[in-house]
Amino acid sequence: MRSTILSYRKLEALIKKKSRQSPFLSLSSLGKSIEGRDVWCVTIQKPIDSGTEIVQNRKRSRQSQKKTPVVITASIHGHEATGSIALLRFLDKIQKEAKSIQWLDDLVVHCVICCNPDGYVHKTRYNAEGFDLNRDFLTQSQPETQSIVNLIVKVKPAVVLDLHGYVWKRSIHTHLGLIEPCTPPHNPAYEYDLYLKWALPLAEHMEAFLVAERDKFSGERFKSIKGTYIPYRDGKNGWDDYSPFCCSMYSMLQGATGLTIESPSRSEDGTTWLVLAVTAALSHISKHRVELEKNQTAFFRRGIKNHHPTHSPGLFPKYFLLTEKSGFESAYRKLILHLQQNGIKLYSSTEEFKYEGHTFPSGTTIVPMNQARANLAYCFLSRGEDLSSGSERLSELCAWSLPLSWGVNCHPAVEKIMAGMKPFKSFENDVQPVPYPEKPNPEAPVSVGILIDDGLFHKKSHSGLKLALQQMKIPFKELRAKDLAVKKALSSIDVLIYNGYEHLFYPPSNIRSMYRDFVLDSPDQQDACRKNLQHYLQKGGKVIGIGAGASKALTMILELSEAEVHSGGWNKNALLQIHYKDHAITKGYLTEDTGFVYRPAWFTNIGKMNVVASYGKGQDTLLAGYWPDYHQAHGKAAIITNPEGNLILFGLEICFRGHTSYFYRLLWNAIHSEPRK
Structure with a gap:
């Protein structure tokens, strides 16, 4: 009962x-x-x-x-x-x-x-x-x-x-x-x-x-x-x-x-x-x-x-040193407040000092690892581990590193810092949303629509996208897959963003009965979505697909590109090195910078599509996480766009669970980059 x-x-x-x-x-x-x-x-x-x-x-x-x-x-x-x-x-x-x-x-x-x-x-x-x-x-x-x-x-x-x-x-x-x-x-x-x-x-x-x-x-x-x-x-x-x-x-x-x-x-x-x-x-x-x-x-x-007898010697450093990353100042403030709210003690250096060839300015935030919550501080701030060679099957996320995924410089120090320190004082104001340098023209704002799934597989895969847009103060309109079968649904939208499962565009016969309310009603409706999106692109509308599911739907089902999408499988996740090309979408990132994947995706047979970013080739390019067959993606395309610049596909997860705010700028850039006429 x-x-x-x-x-x-x-x-x-x-x-x-x-x-x-x-x-x-x-x-x-x-x-x-x-x-x-x-x-x-x-x-x-x-x-x-x-x-x-x-x-x-x-x-x-x-x-x-x-x-x-x-x-x-x-x-x-x-x-x-x-x-x-x-x-x-x-x-x-x-x-x-x-x-x-x-x-x-x-x-x-x-x-x-x-x-x-x-x-x-x-x-x-x-x-x-x-x-x-x-x-x-x-x-x-x-x-x-x-x-x-x-x-x-x-x-x-x-x-x-x-x-x-x-x-x-x-x-x-x-x-x-x-x-x-x-x-x-x-x-x-x-x-x-x-x-x-x-x-x-x-x-x-x-x-x-x-x-x-x-x-x-x-x-x-x-x-x-x-x-x-x-x-x-x-x-x-x-x-x-x-x-x-x-x-x-x-x-x-x-x-x-x-x-x-x-x-x-x-x-x-x-x-x-x-x-x-x-x-x-x-x-x-x-x-x-x-x-x-x-x-x-x-x-x-x-x-x-700072004595952890069951851990490998040297696992815990003496300190973590935190400084602002250029262009991501509020991420630094966000991380500092986060550490304080979790009970972690922080200090500021009272003078400039050097460590391992790096010069750290006066005011550098120092997280000493001889404190009660050192284990929590380590979990927040360390880069993490590459678990790909292990035999265990992981049930959840294993790559995070707040400095890497939020956009803060973090340097572990294993020796004594030769600098004065004083307790860190709280910021006077609350943390502000991440600033983005290129503001859109207020006289011609971009109208954004996002596809939502209402709970497919007992999740809302678009929730991270929503939070990213809200934090960047970008207004958006919510659309469902079925809406795209009606041509006028896209008439007031300049940019359509999809971050979710490819199953959203399955006809009901291809999905379990308990999820059929979330997908299309028929193959005819699928065909209507395909034609309407193709027409939308031809008329200059922009479509952004984020992650494996969206990329597969936009290529294999909706036929917006002939590029082939490969997926590393569910729950495989990693922080890794990405090679970013000089492009409007990658503005603000270094040539060799980081990226995050969950259910990783990469692209081959890209034809006329342009490669904007690619996965690193070296053995050490997977920084932390679990992706045993990462070698299959070595050097492959991670972000691609069509020649017109109005179809952009991300193999990365750039707005995952509100956790990867360092990569929000990729989304900002993608929304506001000018398509070629």
């Missing part, structure tokens, strides 16, 4: 009511969602002792009156509402049994009942801007993500439990749901020995409790439960924790024991499964809170001493 999923209005009303009725519950708003809904946090603690603050070098005894903080998050994916319902029922339990719950003597628990209220309302995985919030914890581009990050930075939880659904490994019928820790590869910024020491026993304790309490379930499969799927213990690969874009993995970089917990189903038993798992977890955390706190203190102490 499916669990009763409440409307958000009802959920919110019950949260407020329960918080008023119990002295053990207090309610606060962490911030607002995109559509203005509160991100509510219910704090559970004994009213007579509400101490919550933990300091990084704390030394506590069992008699300490301070409480160990725990954070529980739910419904980061809005359509996975079982977590919110489970927490609501857990609050019922607190109301009724608080005086007899022993862990309340030791813990203060912050429950973010619904991290993604807009997604909950609209029954979508993503938020109102189309962003998967559980892929946003490094970039923190969305207000909901920022709310959760601020909570974690403020309370420094010893444990973070992130409630999700729905995972049921059919190959192991008696093991229901999933509880981390994960399979390799593990991010080198983690102190994995400290993490695993407590994450695995915590997972196994929850598992044992679920088995022991199986009489609480109603369905036969749940009543027959013999365990849960714990990837570290039960899997070989495919559920890795390399990417810290997710809530639980991000919390590991803040010293917490973070676990993603996946309910087996949306059913009543699935909700009960989560309630039991949380109950068991808090009991275990309370019992071992002293050891967990010592473990967290050991994490911070390794950072303070």
